Amino acid sequence: MTDVLPTDQITALRERVRGLMPAVRADLESLTRIPSVSLDAFDQAHVEASAEATAALLRAEGLTVEVVREGGRPAVIGHADGPPGSRTVMLYAHHDVQPPGDDALWDSPPFEPTERGGRLYGRGAADDKAGVMAHVAALRAHAGALPVGVTVFVEGEEEIGSESLPTILERHGEKLRADAIVLADSTNWAIGEPALTTTLRGMIRVVVTVTTLDHGIHSGMFGGAVPDALTALVRVLASLHDDEGNVAVAGLREGTASDLEFSEERLRAESGLLDGVSTIGSGPLLSRIWTKPSVTTIGIDAPSVATSSNTLVPSASAKISMRLAPDEDDLAAYELLRAHLIEHAPWGARVEVGLDDRGLGFAAHADGPVYDEARAAFRDAWGVEPVDIGVGGSIPFVAAFAERFPDAAILVTGVEDPDTRAHGANESLHLEEFERVCVAEAVLLARLGALPR
Structure with a gap:
């Protein structure tokens, strides 16, 4: 089959992106310096500033831009028409970031981007302000002569669950409608090995x-006959896995992942699993x-060691995070988990289970001409064959886009790599990989523009 894009055009785009990278990096660093943490406990003026800075970047590339607020944090929508009859591509990223956590765990200030060893460190330098700037770089590479129509949608509350996204899709969905959607919020397989994310849990x-008493009582006087809530809670939590560490909640779906080589040694290295601790x-x-x-039990409310008596x-609580197979219904899974927790309460302890958050998984039918051109763009940028991967984390907004735009090809791409440490201390962006991401997106727009309708 003849390639839709001439080699010299690919080479020209690659060279153009290379020349743009110093300015793209400078803009990325400016965005990273804005501490746009979207959690309520943080100053939301910074999220507003981040939205305005993002809007300014898009306006500078000739897009018509609006900042929208539908009961949540500000999102940015920009659009530029392509040639008559051309496809429209929607480019997604988010400008809000996770809290930095303990500054002492960072080797440099979290909101002062710092380069070390070819990586740019800072909160949001990768997740997902690099996604924003990859879109900007692709626009700049085409220098106002876009081969397709482009809509850029940069959300402002992805890190807190995208609560206003359904309203945005309802009220502004026609502005976002596209033939292809590029969601730049995932990862690549390894440094030098690009990937399309085709499944998400x-x-x-x-x-x-768990409650056993109406008030606390002396452990010496009543211990041995009266159960305490914390011990009962521990027993409930222990029931969630079998002896091998498999999830013991009955009725949940399971899927099979891509057949890629992935050793236990690599898992240990990427996760930091301690010597002697086995996988589950x-x-x-x-x-x-x-x-x-x-x-996973991610939190427990109980007396601390330092203050316990x-x-x-009488009562203790835990927060449980359960990841689901990509095709599992989230509310059905909640009912299965709830029934399990109540059923396994020891000694008649009272158990209450409340739903804190939920999100559907995603499984792409990753074939067709748009996916073919995406894989070709990766080959152009990296010089190697891309792979299809899954991600164990959850990005519920992907399912929301798939539902709202069922005819669009959804491409989940990313700027991250296994050592990015998104959400953790010392989050970072591999700068050479970032350039390849920018090349791939610029080439993808050109390929989709050249692809026959």
Whole structure:
């Protein structure tokens, strides 16, 4: 089959992006310096500033831009028409970021982008302000002569669950309608190895509260006959896994991951698993982290070690995060988990389970001409064949886009790599990989523009 894009045009775009990278990096650093944490406990003026800075970047590239607020944090929508009859591509990213956490865990200030060893460190330098700037770089590479219509949608509350996204899609959906949607919020397989993310796990998060007493009592006087809530809670939590570490909640779906080589040694290195600590679960490692359910206790409310007394604790709570197979219904999974927790309460302890958050997974039918051109663009940028991967995390907005725009080809791409440490201390962006991401997106727009309708 003849390639839709001449080699010299690909080469020209690659060279153009290379020349743009110093300015793209400078703009990325400016965005990263804005501490746009979208959680309520943080100053939301910074999120507003981040939205305005993003809008200014898009206006500078000739897009018609508006900042929209539908009950949540500000989102930015920009649009530029392509040639008559051309496809429209929607480019998604988000400008809000996670909290930095303990500054002492960072090797440089979290909101002062710093280069070390070819990586740019800073909160949001990768997740997802690099996604914003990859879109800007692709626009700049075409210098006002876009081969397709482009709509850029930069959300402002992805890190807190995208609560106003359904309203945005309802009220502004026609502005976002496109033939292809590029969601730049995932990862690549490895440095030098690009990937399309074709599956994402869904998720539910619950708070379970176990109560055994109407008040705390002396552990010496009543211990041995009266159960305490904390011990009962621990037993409930322990019931969530079998002896191998598989999720023991009955009725959940399981999937099978892509057949890629992934060793236990690589898993240990990327996760920081300590020597002597074994992996959990059964089956292929990638299925365990991409397509099978997992359960994690992410928080417990109980007396601290430092402040505890010799008391039978009357009530204790835990927050549980459960990741789901990509095709699992999140509300059905919640009911299965809730029933399990209640059923496994020991000694008649009272159990309450509340749904804290939920999100559907995603599984792409990743074939057709748009996907073919995306893979070709990756080959152009990296010089190697891309792979299809899954991601064990959850990005619920992807399912929202798939539902709202069922005829669009959804391409989940990313600027991250296995050492990015998104959400953690010392988050970073590999700068050479970032340039390849920018090249790939610029080439993708050109390829989609050259592709026959």
